[in-house]
Amino acid sequence: MPELPSEQTMAPPGRFRELLADTIAFCGTRLIWVGLVSAFAAVAEGVGLLMLLPILQSLGVGDATEQLPPAMALLGGFADLESALAVYVVVVSIAAAAIAARGILTSRLRHGFVDDLRLRLHAALIRADWRLVAGYRGADVTHILGIEVIRTGEGVHFLLRIAGWALEAPVVLAVALSLSPELTALVVTCVLVLAAAVVPIDRMSHAIGRRLGPAGRQILNAVGEDLASLPAIKVFAAEDRRIGHFRDRVRTLRRQMMRREVLSGIARVVTMAGGAAAVAIAVWVSLEVLHLSLDETLVLIVALARLLPLATRVQEGWRQVLAAMPAHATTCALLETLSRAEEKPVEGEAVLPETGVLALEAVTVAYAAQSRPALADVSVTLPPAGHIAIVGASGAGKSTLAHVLAGLLAPDEGRLTLAGVGVGDGARLAWRRRTALVAQDPVLFNDTIAANLRLAKPDASEAELWECLRVASAGFVERLSDGLDTVVGERGARLSGGERQRIALARALLAEPALLVLDEPTSALDPAGEAMIIASLHRLAAGTRVVTVSHRPALARAADHVIVLEEGRLAGQGPWSGLDGRARAVVEALGLGDADGPDD
Secondary structure, three states: OOOOOOOOOOOOOOOHHHHHHHHHHHHOOHHHHHHHHHHHHHHHHHHHHHHHHHHHHHOOOOOOOOOOOHHHHHHOOOOOHHHHHHHHHHHHHHHHHHHHHHHHHHHHHHHHHHHHHHHHHHHHHHHEOHHHHHOOOHHHHHHHHHHHHHHHHHHHHHHHHHHHHHHHHHHHHHHHHHHOHHHHHHHHHHHHHHHHHOHHHHHHHHHHHHHHHHHHHHHHHHHHHHHHOHHHHHHOOOHHHHHHHHHHHHHHHHHHHHHHHHHHHHHHHHHHHHHHHHHHHHHHHHHHHOOOOHHHHHHHHHHHHHHHHHHHHHHHHHHHHHHHHHHHHHHHHHHHHHHHOEOOOOOOOOOOOOOOOEEEEEEEEOOOOOOOOOEEEEEEEEOOOEEEEEEOOOOOOHHHHHHHHOOOOOOOEEEEEEOOEEOOHHHHHHHHOOEEEEOOOOOOOOOEHHHHHOOOOOOOOHHHHHHHHHHOOOOHHHHOOOHHHOEOOHHHOOOOHHHHHHHHHHHHHHOOOOEEEEEOOOOOOOHHHHHHHHHHHHHHOOOOEEEEEOOOHHHHHOOOEEEEEEOOEEEEEEOHHHOOHHHHHHHHHOOOOOOOOOOO
């Protein structure tokens, strides 16, 4: 399974053409509007620069009798200085409005790009094969969905801004060329030299951008680990060590960010100092070599002073794009991996029968990180109804077997069948819609109890909700002040572990499944609560398959049929009284009592 870039693996380097292609694909024809507004702003700014010459001549700067160049002849016909200044203010205001409109358009495109990428990534995550998603660390995926997508959006933002600045530069160059082609060529040469001088800085910025993602993920991972392990941290008096560990992660991220800021500062010094030198050379050449008039020199200086900041902004924007490219590559790599793993119905897949024996035929499931298969050549049969217990030591493959039965996992070898019909990739989706799963530590959404229950059946009536809660021994909901409208908090934190289990069981019952799988469903319950759940499962097992995975003797011994696993292999199956040989030894080693029959 592909791994997400982490502290051990460097982020993908990223390619400019991929970011550009994605930007163009998302923006589409809206880029035309950005280009038109940018061109309009550039022309307005150019006109404002050209108007400075007649205004200066009206003020007595330069030779007022000198004929204006053809490109500026139309701007020299003002009756008085006040008219020229009024028109100048109008032109500059129009240019400012166009620049503001361009900023709004580019910001809207940037946020739209971020939202679209985030929504596509989230949808791909939800629709991907569960085995792939289960192998990722939550903090890694959260970091990509949050931080890396935002960094990608920053790259798109500066890419659009660079495009706008690129439209301004020709207009400013045209103004400068109309005054002095020779001097303009000199300044452009200086700009190109400055651009070449900061190329090494650009490369280092890109390298730092590749390190920022893993450094940020280390912080999220550290926070998640600390929250999950807080009781152990306190018991072992490890607060200071964990604080120091987190401090090291924060410092690592800060060092990378400061290196990027230092590089940006060096680049600014180089470009600003070089720009100032270029302007000084231009003034000297204009007055001492080319002998331009004072008004022409002043307008030329303004034009060149406008051109140099443009070049600086383009360079800074390009560094932002370079820093965002690794984030874009990481995000797109995850999106591509998840999209390839999307679970889709297969045309022509056999229609599954409504009922029948559910069986695994020589099923093997292997995980890349494990030295041996989680399941190896396992064949079991489950009757259409009854309580089936899966037992075995930790790591025996119990949960993997339950997930294969529920259609969450596809076997690497062998197959799952229903009444002899193979449950292949396409039919596996249909079968999974007829199953329900209650995890050992069920997670509830930060919503009401009613909303959490209706995840299984959106159109369920309130009476149906109460009935499922009753069967799941979740009568405590009636005692809550808000009843079904009680908000359970993030991940169900406002409820106890036992209460979350019973809500999750009620939700599963609401789906009326053909197969109900419960992983340690009584682990958070006291004996009285466990007895109520066992009684409920006994009633349910009369009409459907109920599969439980548990180490609790009372729950395991209540089953009609037992599947015994040992190190991923089947040690035996059948009723408790029918177990012998290795299966009997495993059951007794687990402390589940004598395999001859139920305990008294």
